[in-house]
Amino acid sequence: MRTALVIGTGLIGTSIALALTARGVTVHLQDRDHDQARTAASLGAGTVGPAPGAVDLAVVAVPPARIAEVLGDAQRRGLARGYLDVASVKGGPRRELADRGCDLRTYLGTHPMAGRERSGPTAATADLFEGRPWVLTPTPDTDTEVLNLALELIALCRAVPVVMEADAHDRAVALVSHTPQLLSSLVAARLADADDTAVRLCGQGIRDVTRIAASEPRMWIDILSANPGPVADVLTAVAGDLEETVRALRSLASADDAKRGEGAGGIEDVLRRGNSGRARIPGKHGQTPTAYATVAVLISDRPGELARIFADAGQAGVNIEDVRIEHATGQQAGHVQLMVEPQAADRLTEVLRGRGWAIRA
Ligand SMILES: NC(=O)c1ccc[n+]([C@@H]2O[C@H](COP(=O)([O-])OP(=O)(O)OC[C@H]3O[C@@H](n4cnc5c(N)ncnc54)[C@H](O)[C@@H]3O)[C@@H](O)[C@H]2O)c1
Numbered sequence: 570m571r572t573a574l575v576i577g578t579g580l581i582g583t584s585i586a587l588a589l590t591a592r593g594v595t596v597h598l599q600d601r602d603h604d605q606a607r608t609a610a611s612l613g614a615g616t617v618g619p620a621p622g623a624v625d626l627a628v629v630a631v632p633p634a635r636i637a638e639v640l641g642d643a644q645r646r647g648l649a650r651g652y653l654d655v656a657s658v659k660g661g662p663r664r665e666l667a668d669r670g671c672d673l674r675t676y677l678g679t680h681p682m683a684g685r686e687r688s689g690p691t692a693a694t695a696d697l698f699e700g701r702p703w704v705l706t707p708t709p710d711t712d713t714e715v716l717n718l719a720l721e722l723i724a725l726c727r728a729v730p731v732v733m734e735a736d737a738h739d740r741a742v743a744l745v746s747h748t749p750q751l752l753s754s755l756v757a758a759r760l761a762d763a764d765d766t767a768v769r770l771c772g773q774g775i776r777d778v779t780r781i782a783a784s785e786p787r788m789w790i791d792i793l794s795a796n797p798g799p800v801a802d803v804l805t806a807v808a809g810d811l812e813e814t815v816r817a818l819r820s821l822a823s824a825d826d827a828k829r830g831e832g833a834g835g836i837e838d839v840l841r842r843g844n845s846g847r848a849r850i851p852g853k854h855g856q857t858p859t860a861y862a863t864v865a866v867l868i869s870d871r872p873g874e875l876a877r878i879f880a881d882a883g884q885a886g887v888n889i890e891d892v893r894i895e896h897a898t899g900q901q902a903g904h905v906q907l908m909v910e911p912q913a914a915d916r917l918t919e920v921l922r923g924r925g926w927a928i929r930a
């Protein structure tokens with residue numbers, strides 16, 4: 570692929586454009602909001618404005634409800650050889666494109682399973698998709714050339730292609746993306762009117778569970794409007810679990826030993842099922858999860874601290890597999906948790922201590 574047009578230069582469009590530009594593709598940027606396109610260009614994602622002729626691939630990265638209109642318009646104007654969208658739902662946009670009489674041979678519905686709770690080009694990063702699944706939903710009508718262009722795009726973004734049928738994709742993301750978004754919002758919503766004294770105690774657990782509750786509501790209304798049934802089905806099952814959990818908790822408060830035992834059994838059941846589900850989440854690059862060892866290092870909130878730790882770990886010859894930061898409320902310090910292969914943990918601890926870092930036992 571030599572040339573691409575990205576329509577919608579928000580978080581996802583700009584991240585794609587940055588990755589493509591970094592690998593030598595000439596990228597043209599377009600957005601209904603010119604400031605968004607100009608910002609993306611200033612970040613090095615490409616150039617604003619139309620291409621001199623048809624590009625190889627047009628990537629439509631606008632909200633789900635706008636996909637059919639924007640992609641159909643680009644097709645009518647002959648802006649590219651192939652067209653793909655990256656919306657979080659796949660069945661709805663495809664049906665809308667068909668209803669509008671668009672050419673489904675040069676269109677391919679795709680969905681990168683990577684994102685952030687922030688929107689817009691300034692939240693974009695070139696490495697957003699590295700090692701992440703990227704769903705493709707080809708049909709027998711899809712042109713092989715367009716499928717190949719999409720596979721090339723995914724390879725250039727260093728993501729992992731996964732082929733699925735559109736409606737099966739929508740049922741799957743109802744479980745692994747759309748319901749988690751709502752549950753995160755529901756937990757965070759409990760804090761909206763909570764007592765300040767309680768909120769001050771927020772630790773890492775609630776931060777992990779509510780990160781995506783900061784997401785842009787308008788985008789999610791669009792996504793959920795295009796996938797209401799499957800999400801409602803998963804939430805109905807969750808509601809059943811919730812009812813049983815409440816019943817078990819009430820039993821735990823009973824004066825009767827047998828009832829308390831039943832309650833404890835019910836709670837243990839949900840916690841153990843949670844352990845099993847969590848253990849199934851794939852690790853980096855889609856591998857099965859590895860049990861990493863964690864080395865927790867105290868850092869102060871000063872520029873360059875993280876870079877210094879990474880450089881020291883690099884000099885120790887230790888590969889950091891994953892990283893998490895635990896901020897302490899109201900303090901200018903926190904812990905950075907470095908996840909490493911278990912056999913590397915002792916060496917990393919020794920080297921970092923030797924370089925003056927405080928390691929939490
Ligand atoms: N945010 C995520 O985590 C995530 C992950 C994977 C896929 N997606 C999908 O990617 C798409 C973009 O999401 P985002 O998070 O980048 O949103 P965003 O709000 O950051 O960016 C969307 C951009 O589209 C532009 N836009 C809206 N209507 C337009 C139109 N008619 N013509 C041209 N530009 C238009 C907006 O001005 C904005 O710059 C959505 O379809 C979303 O479902 C999002």
Ligand SMILES: O=C(O)C(=O)C[C@]1(C(=O)O)C=C[C@@H](O)C=C1
Pocket residue numbers: 656657681682683684685686687745746747781
């Ligand atoms: O990590 C996040 O912030 C996301 O919300 C990413 C996430 C997800 O649920 O995994 C959200 C919606 C997208 O369609 C794809 C990815």
